[in-house]
Amino acid sequence: EAGVAQSPRYKIIEKRQSVAFWCNPISGHATLYWYQQILGQGPKLLIQFQNNGVVDDSQLPKDRFSAERLKGVDSTLKIQPAKLEDSAVYLCATSQGTVLNEQFFGPGTRLTVL
Amino acid sequence: GDSVTQMEGPVTLSEEAFLTINCTYTATGYPSLFWYVQYPGEGLQLLLKATKADDKGSNKGFEATYRKETTSFHLEKGSVQVSDSAVYFCALLNTGFQKLVFGTGTRLLVSP
Numbered sequence: 001e002a003g004v005a006q007s008p009r010y011k012i013i014e015k016r017q018s019v020a021f022w023c024n025p026i027s028g029h030a031t032l033y034w035y036q037q038i039l040g041q042g043p044k045l046l047i048q049f050q051n052n053g054v055v056d057d058s059q060l061p062k063d064r065f066s067a068e069r070l071k072g073v074d075s076t077l078k079i080q081p082a083k084l085e086d087s088a089v090y091l092c093a094t095s096q097g098t099v100l101n102e103q104f105f106g107p108g109t110r111l112t113v114l
Numbered sequence: 115g116d117s118v119t120q121m122e123g124p125v126t127l128s129e130e131a132f133l134t135i136n137c138t139y140t141a142t143g144y145p146s147l148f149w150y151v152q153y154p155g156e157g158l159q160l161l162l163k164a165t166k167a168d169d170k171g172s173n174k175g176f177e178a179t180y181r182k183e184t185t186s187f188h189l190e191k192g193s194v195q196v197s198d199s200a201v202y203f204c205a206l207l208n209t210g211f212q213k214l215v216f217g218t219g220t221r222l223l224v225s226p
Contacts, residue, residue, distance in 0.1 A: 045213050100209065104157075
C-alpha cells in the first residue's frame, strides 16, 4: 500500500514570496491533516479536512495561510506572503475515518524562509 | 489547555542498554496516549498507544503504561539497538477536542 506522498521535499524562498505544498493521501482515507513542525517542537495541527470539508482550522493563520482539498483527495497548503517564522517542516497526515483512527504521516516538506 | 511534556534529549545509549523516555501530560477528561517515532528522512509512525488508565501499549520491544495517578506514559525498552536511533514523540488525543497534541520530541542515539 502506498503511503502519504508530499512534494516538494525541500523548498527555500525569500520572505514575502509565496509557496505551495502538495499532499496525496493514502487511497480511501477520508480525513487529511496539515501540521507545522518548527525545529525543536512537536507537530502542531494547522487544518483538518473530512473529505473536502474543513473540520478544524482554528490554528491556521488565515491572513497568510490557505488550504484546499479538491474532490476530497489531494490537498495543497499555500503561504502568501511567507515570513521568517514560517520556516518549519510541513507534515501531511491522513486517516481512514475520524481523528480516532490512526494517522499516517508523509515525509514532510522542509521550508526555509530567508 | 492540553499539553505533553517530554524529557529533553538527546538520550545517548550503548547498544543493549535499557531505555526510558519520560512523558507526562495535562488534560481534561480521559485522553488516549500515543508514542510516535520518526526515523531519519521519514514521516512519523505510530509506535504504540493506550486508550485508558492502566493499559499497556507495546510494539517492537517498546512498552508504555498509561498511569492516570501520575499522569505519565513513559516509554521503555529493555535492550536498544542501533536501529532504534530516531526521534520519539509522546502525544495525547482528547476526544472532546478531536486533535492530537504532541510533545517536543526526544532524540535517541544508540551507538554500537
